[in-house]
Amino acid sequence: MLVNQFLLLGAFLFCTGVYGVLARRNAVMVLMSIELMLNAVNINLLTFGYLHNAVSGQVFALFIIAVAAAEVAVGLAIILLIYRNRASINVDELDLMRG
Template identity: 85%
Template sequence: MLVNQFLILGAVLFCTGVYGVLARRNAVMVLMSIELMLNAVNINLLTFGLMVGSISGQVFALFIIAIAAAEVGVGLALVLLIYRNRSNIDVEELDLMHG
């Protein structure tokens, strides 16, 4: 198997996530797109770990999974707070700090 087939899949997933973050209006969908980006990083770490024969790739992938879980927890709590204050979670209406 080529190294590049995994890395390019990771790149495509990451760009799909970037599109989702930029284009989606629902805050929960933005969080889902961030999950896509984190998973793209994981596949890169595992590929490089296998390529150089090191275990660090797997350990760092585990750390990223843990951090993604923490991020979703806090992110959804924030989304709930926004929903409670404004009764919708459209990110385009969150322009309080817009100059």
């Protein structure tokens, strides 16, 4: 197996995630795309752990999963709050910070 086949898959997933974050209007979908990016990072960590015979790669991947869970919980709570207040979770309508 090539190193690059894993890394390139990770890169592709990451860019798909970036596209999702930037292009999707629905806030929940944005959060999902962020999960995609986080998983792309996990692939890299595990690949490098495999490459260098280091257990740290797996440890970091586990930490990322834990942090991602926390992020989703808080993120969804925020989205829920936004929905209650504005009856919409379209990110492009949220521009209170407009200069």
